[in-house]
Amino acid sequence: MSINERVINFGAGPAQLPLLVLAQIREDVTHYGTSGMGIFEINHRSKQFAAICEECEAQIRSLMQISNDYAVIFTTGGATQQFSMVPLNLLEKNGSADYILTDHWSEQALAEAQKVGTTRVAGSSKDFGYTTIPGSFSFDEKASYCHFTSNNTIFGTRFAREPDCKAALVCDASSDLMSHPIDIDKYGVIYAGAQKNLGVAGVCLVIIRKDLVERAPNSLPVLMQYRTYINSKSLYNTPPVFAIYALNLMVKWIAQKGGLAAAEASNLQKAKLLYQYLDQSNLFSGIANYSCRSLMNVTFRVKLNQAHELEKRFLQEAAQAGMVGLQGHRLLGGLRASLYNAISLGDVAKLITFMGDFEQRALA
Ligand code: PMP
Secondary structure: OOHHHOOEEOOOOOOOOOHHHHHHHHHHHHOOOOOOOOOOOOOOOOHHHHHHHHHHHHHHHHHHOOOOOEEEEEEOOHHHHHHHHHHHHHOOOOOEEEEEEOOHHHHHHHHHHHHHOEEEEEEEOHHHOOOOOOOOOOOOOOOOEEEEEOEEOOOOEEOOOOOOOOOOEEEEOOOOOOOOOOOHHHOOEEEEEOOOOOOOOOOEEEEEEHHHHOOOOOOOOHHHOHHHHHHOOOOOOOOOHHHHHHHHHHHHHHHHOOHHHHHHHHHHHHHHHHHHHHHHOOOEEEOOOHHHEOOOEEEEEEOOOOHHHHHHHHHHHHHHOOEEOOEOOOOOOOEEEEOOOOOOHHHHHHHHHHHHHHHHHHHO
């Protein structure tokens, strides 16, 4: 297949990868370096893979300015496994954990914590259909930790800044980690499945303050303890070799493009262009509250009576024009364009041109 036959994938994840990264993968599938074999075949305890892990961790530390107070580990089980690992490791015996509900995913995180111990809801936008971020919170200062979701993939909202709580901040950043710079010192734990901004499914990147790890009872199953990953450098058992390799290529690509400040500038520009179009459109309207619009997942719908039919036609015609993944999540409906790191400004411009053309035809 030639590059010209590729579609633009605006899906929420697994997401589009940069062509440079795909080209490197294509080469490495049969011949990885001087190993004489392909990347799928190398041993997880080989010097080649040790070099990949080392480089990957060093790049992540450098890009995100992570100090030695934090461990950088690679887990499996996606972000969903972190919904369980966080309370199992961090929820103290007679303690309680705060959760901020802003989406289906934070509800899922809370549900797992409820299986482990006492929880509180410190803020929720459920009554607003999750189209906004709560305006106020009631934090438990003594909480073992406070969990929030920095970017809400389904409803298309984001926290413009971290919630101001005293407890250790735990963040599900699955859909916006490394899309912009953050001050890591504000966090106790931050985690993200790689398949949106950081590569392919199979690995979850977890950054955790080392002192928090010691809370975990030794009785936890070995792969559910953060300690296991830290002490073994994420090599207690066979890790997802290919996904870590792809993560390494992705962070290298982000660094080569200018790092997280450059990623943020590009992501702002892309989202702004699409929101500007939506705000003047007579056919489409954005769903999320203006002040907390996500830069990663732009949710919108047709605002006319025949919305459903028109949205269906929109998806069909967009696919014919080479743009896919624009269907909204089943919990919200409507349409969604995910603008992760590997989506270019040109990709967004092409979508907007198509939307404008569709709008003219629909309203004619
Ligand atoms: N949290 C958020 C914010 C997500 O967007 C997703 C997946 N789309 C998840 C958690 C679940 O991630 P995983 O499938 O990697 O377990």
